[in-house]
Amino acid sequence: MESLLEIRNMSAGYEKKVVLSNVNLTVNPEDFIGVIGPNGGGKTTLLKTMLGLLPPIKGEIVFNESMREGSHHHIGYLPQVNRIDKKFPITVFDVVRSGLMSRKRLVGRYSREENERTADLLQKMGIYALRKKAVGELSGGQLQRVLLCRALVNQPKLLILDEPNTYVDNKFERELYERLRILNKDMAIMLVSHDVGTITSYVKTIACVNRNLHYHPSNKISTEQLAAYECPIQIISHGQIPHTVLLQHDH
Amino acid sequence: MDSLASIFQFGFFQNAFWAALMASITCGLVGTYIVSRRIVFISGGITHASFGGIGLGYFLGINPILGALIFGVLSALGIEFFTRKADVREDSAIAMLWAFGMAIGIIFVYLTPGYAPNLMSYLFGNILTVSAGNLLFMGLITLAVIAFFITFFRMILFVSFDEEFALTNNAPVRLFNLVLISLVALTIVMNIRVVGIILVMSLLTIPQAISNIFTRNFGTMMILSVIFAFIGSMAGLLFSYSFNIPSGASIIFALVILFGILKLGSVGLERLGKNMRLPRV
Ligand SMILES: Nc1ncnc2c1ncn2[C@@H]1O[C@H](COP(=O)(O)OP(=O)(O)OP(=O)(O)O)[C@@H](O)[C@H]1O
Numbered sequence: 307m308e309s310l311l312e313i314r315n316m317s318a319g320y321e322k323k324v325v326l327s328n329v330n331l332t333v334n335p336e337d338f339i340g341v342i343g344p345n346g347g348g349k350t351t352l353l354k355t356m357l358g359l360l361p362p363i364k365g366e367i368v369f370n371e372s373m374r375e376g377s378h379h380h381i382g383y384l385p386q387v388n389r390i391d392k393k394f395p396i397t398v399f400d401v402v403r404s405g406l407m408s409r410k411r412l413v414g415r416y417s418r419e420e421n422e423r424t425a426d427l428l429q430k431m432g433i434y435a436l437r438k439k440a441v442g443e444l445s446g447g448q449l450q451r452v453l454l455c456r457a458l459v460n461q462p463k464l465l466i467l468d469e470p471n472t473y474v475d476n477k478f479e480r481e482l483y484e485r486l487r488i489l490n491k492d493m494a495i496m497l498v499s500h501d502v503g504t505i506t507s508y509v510k511t512i513a514c515v516n517r518n519l520h521y522h523p524s525n526k527i528s529t530e531q532l533a534a535y536e537c538p539i540q541i542i543s544h545g546q547i548p549h550t551v552l553l554q555h556d557h
Numbered sequence: 558m559d560s561l562a563s564i565f566q567f568g569f570f571q572n573a574f575w576a577a578l579m580a581s582i583t584c585g586l587v588g589t590y591i592v593s594r595r596i597v598f599i600s601g602g603i604t605h606a607s608f609g610g611i612g613l614g615y616f617l618g619i620n621p622i623l624g625a626l627i628f629g630v631l632s633a634l635g636i637e638f639f640t641r642k643a644d645v646r647e648d649s650a651i652a653m654l655w656a657f658g659m660a661i662g663i664i665f666v667y668l669t670p671g672y673a674p675n676l677m678s679y680l681f682g683n684i685l686t687v688s689a690g691n692l693l694f695m696g697l698i699t700l701a702v703i704a705f706f707i708t709f710f711r712m713i714l715f716v717s718f719d720e721e722f723a724l725t726n727n728a729p730v731r732l733f734n735l736v737l738i739s740l741v742a743l744t745i746v747m748n749i750r751v752v753g754i755i756l757v758m759s760l761l762t763i764p765q766a767i768s769n770i771f772t773r774n775f776g777t778m779m780i781l782s783v784i785f786a787f788i789g790s791m792a793g794l795l796f797s798y799s800f801n802i803p804s805g806a807s808i809i810f811a812l813v814i815l816f817g818i819l820k821l822g823s824v825g826l827e828r829l830g831k832n833m834r835l836p837r838v
Pocket residue numbers: 320321323325343344345346347348349350351352
């Protein structure tokens with residue numbers, strides 16, 4: 307199958323600072339990539355560049371034809387819940403359908419089809435009852451589901467999540483990962499997390515990001531391999547996860 | 558106190574009525590944007606920077622409001638530009654602009670030979686002396702604000718709620734930020750005549766605080782804010798006329814009292830019965 311996008315020899319960063327260099331990565335339609343790495347390693351920078359929030363300093367990101375067709379935007383983005391201003395006067399329904407804005411012209415209203423699609427998605431995600439609530443009235447987990455709906459409503463081909471587990475409790479975290487596993491049947495997913503122990507049981511492959519990117523084409527990764535990738539990460543095994551797929555090297 | 562009907566026969570009162578209506582519309586719409594986006598402090602900076610323009614107007618012998626308009630819009634665009642580009646701490650930069658504008662204004666007013674007429678009405682507002690020319694100027698800005706907010710309502714909500722997400726969707730975020738902050742400056746300057754420099758920020762925030770008791774919806778908050786601002790301005794206008802006090806002070810006084818009554822009422826209602834909740838619009 308054809309790839310969705312290819313990052314070629316890319317350097318990325320900010321005006322005065324190159325954070326990532328020589329990044330090569332191909333994202334395929336069925337991928338579920340776990341992005342790991344130390345604090346300040348450049349994970350968020352990588353995602354922001356892929357989302358078009360930062361221009362690449364060198365190299366390029368080549369999007370496949372299917373990612374560019376029409377004015378549609380084919381990347382769904384789930385930001386961290388804490389980035390949202392919970393006091394903002396906006397309802398759940400308005401937040402979710404704003405995910406359709408990329409295909410709208412500057413003026414005009416939402417069509418009936420778009421409103422129905424929004425309602426259907428809310429129903430599917432089990433938050434239809436919340437549609438008239440303001441975002442300030444939601445719990446962290448509920449708000450995250452709302453933001454996930456916003457990212458999904460335009461049927462993206464790639465879903466990007468930056469540390470979705472940081473501000474929600476364990477129950478919602480598990481729920482989210484299970485949901486992602488189902489969503490992965492329809493779209494590629496890139497997930498940043500510090501919680502390597504947990505995500506390795508959900509993702510298919512791993513990208514270690516620390517100034518460079520090392521792609522690991524499997525979800526089984528050992529401490530030694532992480533060291534070889536110059537990706538110093540503490541691996542915490544979670545007892546409640548039935549099968550932690552981390553390979554401990556035996557001596 | 559004269560009867561209400563007889564007041565309306567005076568020409569100045571009719572002008573004041575229209576000024577109050579247009580002040581309410583612009584402050585209701587633009588104020589909701591300011592409060593939702595948490596740029597109250599930035600707007601305060603723009604307000605006080607425009608006092609520099611008033612001083613310059615006196616000094617050069619041109620209309621002080623024209624000076625305020627230029628200073629207001631330039632400082633708005635400056636804030637929008639610099640807080641994004643340069644490595645300045647936003648709040649200190651704005652505080653500096655705030656003080657700098659006031660300083661320029663005071664210096665120019667003192668340098669102007671003779672007495673500065675109407676200075677008090679720019680500081681405290683005087684809705685009762687609004688002229689036909691003022692009304693025309695207010696009318697143009699009010700039309701621009703209404704047209705922009707109605708036409709681009711959805712996009713305004715989109716870029717305001719989550720700017721980064723809007724950017725990932727290729728929305729014209731920067732353009733909208735620039736236009737919106739300019740409309741903020743225009744609204745502030747046009748309402749200086751009504752409530753004065755010192756109190757104009759209250760007219761852009763108190764009606765929203767009152768609306769917030771009843772709604773958490775951007776659009777509804779705009780409409781309710783216009784209504785509450787209008788109630789407050791009319792009550793203030795009558796106060797101002799009957800007791801001969803500056804309109805700015807009386808309008809804000811009326812609005813705060815209105816807020817107090819409704820807030821206490823809503824808290825009281827919620828205490829009274831747990832099932833009895835205020836209607837949420
Ligand atoms: N807006 C910015 N301007 C300049 N430098 C930045 C900016 N944002 C981040 N950086 C720098 O870029 C580097 C990489 O940051 P990035 O946020 O991509 O790391 P990360 O891997 O996401 O870290 P974390 O795990 O803490 O989220 C850091 O050294 C950081 O200081």
